[in-house]
Amino acid sequence: MSEGTMQLRAQRDQRDPQAKRAKRLTRVLVGAAAVPVMLVAAGCSSDSGSDDGKEKAAEESAASRTASPSPTVRPAAFGKLPEPCSVVSKKTLKDLVPKGDSGKEGASNDTATRAGCSWDSLDDNGVKGSQFRWLSVSMLRFESDVTRGEGDKLAHDYYLKQLKDAQSAEGAKSVKTAPVSGTGDEASLVRYDLKKKEGTFKQQTVVTRVENVVVTVDFNGAGLAGDKTPDADDLAKDAQKAAKEAVAAVAKANGAAAGGGTSSGAPSPSKSSSGQPSKSSSTAPAKDS
Incomplete structure (x- = not known):
């Protein structure tokens, strides 16, 4: 093997670990980035359920008011006056x-x-x-x-x-x-x-x-x-x-x-x-x- 070939291999061997570490770092960062996305999605799902609960409670309250009887008062005895x-x-x-x-x-x-x-x-x-x-x-x-x-x-x-x-x-x-x-x-x-x-x-x-x-x-x-x-x-x-x-x-x-x-x-x-x-x-x- 010539001296030039050996030098190229040595340089490649030096770059390979760096490349491998870069790939591993990239995978870690990608995985870390995915976590907030999942949390946001979970948060949105939770908020949506809360809004649904509020709307349901409001509907039930409105239905309850509708079902409640209107206040009444005893009618007056006399409805007119004489001449x-x-x-x-x-x-x-x-x-x-x-x-x-x-x-x-x-x-x-x-x-x-x-x-x-x-x-x-x-x-x-x-x-x-x-x-x-x-x-x-x-x-x-x-x-x-x-x-x-x-x-x-x-x-x-x-x-x-x-x-x-x-x-x-x-x-x-x-x-x-x-x-x-x-x-x-x-x-x-x-x-x-x-x-x-x-x-x-x-x-x-x-x-x-x-x-x-x-x-x-x-x-x-x-x-x-x-x-x-x-x-x-x-x-x-x-x-x-x-x-x-x-x-x-x-x-x-x-x-x-x-x-x-x-x-x-x-x-x-x-x-x-x-x-x-x-x-x-x-x-x-x-x-x-």
């Missing part, structure tokens, strides 16, 4: 407002929910003065509502509000409140004096609730131009009579009898609740004079 100017009998009107003409119906966008009527009378006695009377009946009906509650309970809350309003009328003197029996499910009388330049007005306000309807009767009288002041007790009796007839008219309009006791289960106001003060809208009669 407001006919709730007081002609005989009673003749006694309370003897010189009054036909009633004046109040404005309302929905007479099945809110309605009212008023009458006024001026009995002129010449130099002896005159007697003034003013009567007003207003009705407000409440529907049962899932979010707000049952109609009779909503009416009860409004009944208490009306009492507070009447008990603190602006300028009212000698305010007195008393329960009224035999009229609707709960009723109270608020009475007071209201002095004006024309004379002293004796105001009587009866607030009553029958089922889901609140009826408010305002009745006042005054002796003008020197005539005597009317008797407050007589006016109170007249106001209660008108309120009782109005309650009966509400019940009749809905095909029911007008009971005198609590029929709806709503709590009746206590004596303390009927004595709480607030503002009143019952000063209107004096303004009309």
Whole structure:
């Protein structure tokens, strides 16, 4: 073997181990690179299963909500109001407002929910003065509502509000409140004096609730131009009579009898609740004079 051939073999022998080591290193690197790929694939598979679980849980929750019964509330007893100017009998009107003409119906966008009527009378006695009377009946009906509650309970809350309003009328003197029996499910009388330049007005306000309807009767009288002041007790009796007839008219309009006791289960106001003060809208009669 020539010297040149031996030198070439020696060089080749030196390169072969390096080549072998390079090949082994390449295989190791390729294998190492494959590991993250497998881990990523496994991670994706795991995440996919988690998403599927969330979607399934969401679907089950939605199905559960769909299957749950909707909230309900007991329907209101009364669905309409009577014609407001006919709730007081002609005989009673003749006694309370003897010189009054036909009633004046109040404005309302929905007479099945809110309605009212008023009458006024001026009995002129010449130099002896005159007697003034003013009567007003207003009705407000409440529907049962899932979010707000049952109609009779909503009416009860409004009944208490009306009492507070009447008990603190602006300028009212000698305010007195008393329960009224035999009229609707709960009723109270608020009475007071209201002095004006024309004379002293004796105001009587009866607030009553029958089922889901609140009826408010305002009745006042005054002796003008020197005539005597009317008797407050007589006016109170007249106001209660008108309120009782109005309650009966509400019940009749809905095909029911007008009971005198609590029929709806709503709590009746206590004596303390009927004595709480607030503002009143019952000063209107004096303004009309």
